Amino acid sequence: MKAHKIRYGKYLHLFLSVIWLSFVSTQDCKVNGPVQDLFVDRIGQRSFQVSWRAPEGVVECVLEYSICVHVTGMEEEFCETQNPYRTSWSSTKGVLPCTNYTVIVAAIDSNSNRSDNASVTLQTNGPGPVANLSLTAVDSVSATVAWDAPEENPSCTSLYNLCISENGTDEETCIKQDGSKLNWENISPLQPCTEYRIEVTPIDFNGELTEGSSIMLLTVNVLPNTTEYNVTNLLACTNYDIIVKSLGSSIQESRNTTVTSYTDVQDFPGPVKNLAAVVTYDPIFGVATLGAEWVAPEDLTCIQHFRACNTKLESGEETCVQVDSSVTQLSIGTSIDYCSNYNLVITSLDGNGKSYGEAAVQVATYNLASVSNLSVSSISSNTAQVTWERPADLEACVDNYVVCLKNDVTQEVVCDSQTGSYTQWYSGPTLSACTNYTVQVKAQDYSNNMGGNATLTFFTAPDNVPYMYLVSKSAHSALVSWQASENSLCLHQYTLCWKIRDDSNGDYDCDVTPSTLDEYNVTGLDACTDYAVLIRSVGYNNLTSRDYSIHLKTEFEEPSLMSDIAITSSTAHSMRIQWETITNSSSCVSLYIVCFGDIGSDEQICTSQPTYSWMWSSGDVLAACSTYNVSLRAQYQDQQFYLGNIVHMLGPEEVQNLTLESRTISSLQISWGIPQDNLECVEQQIISWCYNDPYDEYWQTCSPTSNTSVNVNTDISIYNITDLLECSQYFITVTSVTAKGIMAHNVTTKLYTVSHKVKYGFGNQINLCRNRGLNPRPPAQKSDTLPLDHQVVNETEETCTLVKETFTTLEDLAENSQYTVTVSTIGSDGSESPSVHILLNLT
Known part of the structure; x- marks a missing residue:
């Protein structure tokens, strides 16, 4: 294997890693998943645009995209394809306004494989037909129609196309009218006693007509010799203007004569029924809400509105709201004051404000109840404290609380007023010991109305001990005596408690003694210690009086000898000792005195230790291989007391x-x-x-x-x-x-140790060796079968190590030197991997 030259500083970190590479063949390319994030970018009345992202995987697999569009709910669809570099598509033809369409997009690869479909649904813009087309006026030669804006996409309406034709003919007269006007007034000239068809069609902003709505009308014909006419098909409870005019044979009209008439109903509607109201209060936000509910009259022909008027009886302030006749419940939050009385009136009204009767109900925004959970929180011989909870959700209505206390023996009653913000009451030192009392608490509102009573009976404790004093004391005990309680009618026993005075976190030790005794010997105390001792009277009902307490300090006791002084550590020139703390007379020790000296010498060195420290260290001042005597003393005031000693021989110095x-x-x-x-x-x-x-x-x-x-x-x-x-x-x-x-x-x-060959038997380890050559040159021995790290290099020194990790640090390398680093791995069976060699030149 070729060696690599790398220049490093004094330290080198070697990292071993394996990199795996994978390749994708385009011949195996296949689109499986659908396109991603299919989204509608834009919608118009007759167009729209969608976009998407390529499917997950290799983008180069996509040959083209297929886009199909159909009206939602219909099978007929339009499809086309486009190249894979375009991931958006816009409609170009055949799109209808205000129509639901479904768009399906799929990817097709080079092998004509088609991905799963991705679809999205959209609706194009455009108005629907007008609503509520109706005939509002008709005479012998003219008519007026009105309508409401389309319920579907009314904002798409630009104009209205208005057409009229005589029924049974093809002739049609049409005009266009602004989309904001919702009637066609005075359609004329018409022929008397003739049937016409009127059609109203919305026109969108592209000038396209949408679905039309039509209505039939019949013009009126009044004969010349007729002086009365029954107008029919009118709406009940509605004002109508009835116009009478003369009409000549050439349809020349005279001036109008108009009369106003109001239609009625046969059954006169009545007021609402079953009117009920209730007030709820939110204590968090401090607001009250009045809720009302009623049953509407059976005949609502003439009733179009209900008017609700709420009047505060205390001030006459009135608040009214008007709702549609379809509403039968109402919530009033404005101007509702808590702790007040209201009169709610519901009036039935027609379209002209005419009243058809009213219903009324009175409601109070509160109902002051009794306080809850009245209890005694503390009782002594002459005091008591009671607590309670406010009436539920009525804090705002409570001005104060009235607390009355009755002595059940003398029947004397004393009452006190407590502000509404406090829910506790303290009697003060006014009660008698061993006496039964009854306490009563009432809530009072701002109008001095009282809530219900809450009552509780309690019994007071016996009198407290008036005096206690110390009779005698020792190191571990103290005898105390006291004067008996004045009122002992309910006295059962005394409780005495004591604890170390300065121990603020400690608990009292307590004991009880019969009421017939007046002294107690407190035992088990620590010497030289300040104590607090208290006594309280206990009644037959386990109620206790106030405490009476005194302070005392126990007598001195000489600390006892220690047998547990021990050496905790030792060197050639130092030692450390430790001892247990004194248990029952630790307060009689103000300092520890430690003295040490060579056992063959009379000279000693003494140091002091605080009482919270239970160990001593000599420091590095002792002589090796010497024997020392260490003694421990306790000091109290100006006296010292021997506690014990220990003899210890020090060891030699380390090499x-x-x-x-x-x-x-x-x-x-x-x-x-x-x-x-x-x-x-x-x-x-x-x-x-x-x-x-x-x-x-x-x-x-x-x-x-x-x-x-x-x-x-x-x-x-x-x-x-x-x-x-x-x-x-x-x-x-x-x-x-x-x-x-x-x-x-x-x-x-x-x-x-040095190695010239790899060690076996260390499973899953890395063998790393380095050798240093002052004048590197090829190995003195060469072998075709022996790895490089097995061969001997002249004038080299080789260092090897086995490591578990895939990196290590080479330390103590010499500057201006050359090193060969060999790395190989050893398996659990002793097998060795091929070696890797690196040549290092250190500068």
């Missing part, structure tokens, strides 16, 4: 500068320095080594099964370790040991 002297494929020669302080106390040295298997469970440490050790004399500072595996990593440790078996700290290094 220095553990380095590699030389190595081969099966050996590593190491050397180290022996500190002078160790010459007198070190008896032997232990050299241990182990193979470091990256796949072993003890990765980065020595496996217990592979560790080898040897003892050597203290005068040896160089050692050759043999019988090692080639191209392998080893952990090597040198430890000094005294005659008493005390070991110095281990000194460990990690070294590799």
Whole structure:
């Protein structure tokens, strides 16, 4: 394999990766999926445009697109094809306005394979026929018709085409009229007593006529000797102008004589029925809404509207709205004040505002109810506090609460007013101990109307202890006494509680004592400690009085000796000790005093430790291989108390500068320095080594099964370790040991043996070797079968390593040198892959 020259700095990262390439043959090209994102871009009255994206996959597969169009719901369709580079299509002919069309697009490949269809539905613009074409006026020689705009696409209407013809003839007279005008007035001259056909057809903005609507009319004929005429086919409850004129034989008209008449109905309509109203209140937004519902009269011929008028009775303020006769329910939110009374009136009206009766109902926007969940939140011998919840959804109507308290023994009643924003009441220290009371709470609105009662009965607690004092105390107990409660009618027992005064997060320890006793001995206390002690009276109903409390401090107790002083760590020049905290007299210790000195010397060094620290470190001031005595004392005020001691011998200093002297494929020669302080106390040295298997469970440490050790004399500072595996990593440790078996700290290094061939037996690993040549040249031995990394290069030193990853870092490379890096992989069966070689020139 050809070597590549690459220039790097001191460090090199090698990355191994495999790139896979795939190719697509156009001969296998086939369109499978439909086109994507078929979308309508533009719609007109007689045209439209759609667009799409090519199907997923290879775009080059598409030879052409097929576009088919048909009226939605019909089978007949129009189809055409276009080249694959155009992904939009516009209609060119045959498109009708206001019509639903379905467009189908498919892709066709070079093998005439057709993709799945993609379709979209659209509707072209254009008006429909006019609505409600009707005859509004007719006489013997003229007529007027009216209509509503088309229900379908009325905005497409530009003009109206108006045509009239005599029934049974082909002659037709037509005019065009602006699309905003919705009647044809005074169609004349017409013949009396003649039937005509009138047709109205919308015209769109392209000038195209759409569907027409027609109506028949018959002109009126009144004989000259007739002085009355019954006009029929009129609308009920409607105003009509009736015009009478003279008509000559040549259809010359006289001046009009007009009379206005109003049609009626046989059954006079009545007011609405079953009128009901209710008010809802939104407490979040603070608004009230009045909702009304009614049943319309059975005859709505003359009734076109309902008028709803809502009047606030307190102020006379009125709000009216008018709705169509088809509406039978209404919501009024404007000018609705909560906590008010209203009169709602619904009036039936015709088109001229004539009233056909009214219905009324009165409604209040609130109904003040009772407060809920009345309860006693706290009770003592002379106080009580009650709480409640506001009436549901009625906070805005509550002005205040009236709280009345009755002494059930004396029947005395005391009432108090509480603002509506508070839902609790405190009696103050006005109650009697061991007494039954009844409390009543009512809500009151702004008009002084009262809601319902909420009532609760409670019993007060016994009197509190008026006085308590300390009788005697020791290091772990305190005797207290107290004066009995004045009112003991309901007194059942006393509760005493105590805790460390400065412990704000701690709980009280409590005990009970009969009501017949007046003293208690508190035990189990810690010496030299401040305590808070309280007492409270307890009634038969488990109600408690207020607390009475005192403070006290327990007596001093000398701390006891310790047996648990222990060495936690030790080096050649330092040690660290630790002890357990004092349990029941820790407050009697203000400082710890630690003193240490060589056991063969009277000189000692003492340091102080705060009480929250339970360990001490000497620092690096001790002598190696020396025995020290460490004593611990406790100090309280100006006194010191002995707690215990520990004797400890320090180990020797660790060896220095553990380095590699030389190595081969099966050996590593190491050397180290022996500190002078160790010459007198070190008896032997232990050299241990182990193979470091990256796949072993003890990765980065020595496996217990592979560790080898040897003892050597203290005068040896160089050692050759043999019988090692080639191209392998080893952990090597040198430890000094005294005659008493005390070991110095281990000194460990990690070294590799040399390899001239790939190691087997390390499954799924990468073998990476590098050798350095001062004057690189071809190998001294060449082989046609042996890989390059198996051959020996003159004047080279080779380093190998096994790695799990696909990259590694080469360290400790020399500048201005040349290296050959060889990489190969080793399978779980020991098989080796072909090698890759890189030549590095470091500058």
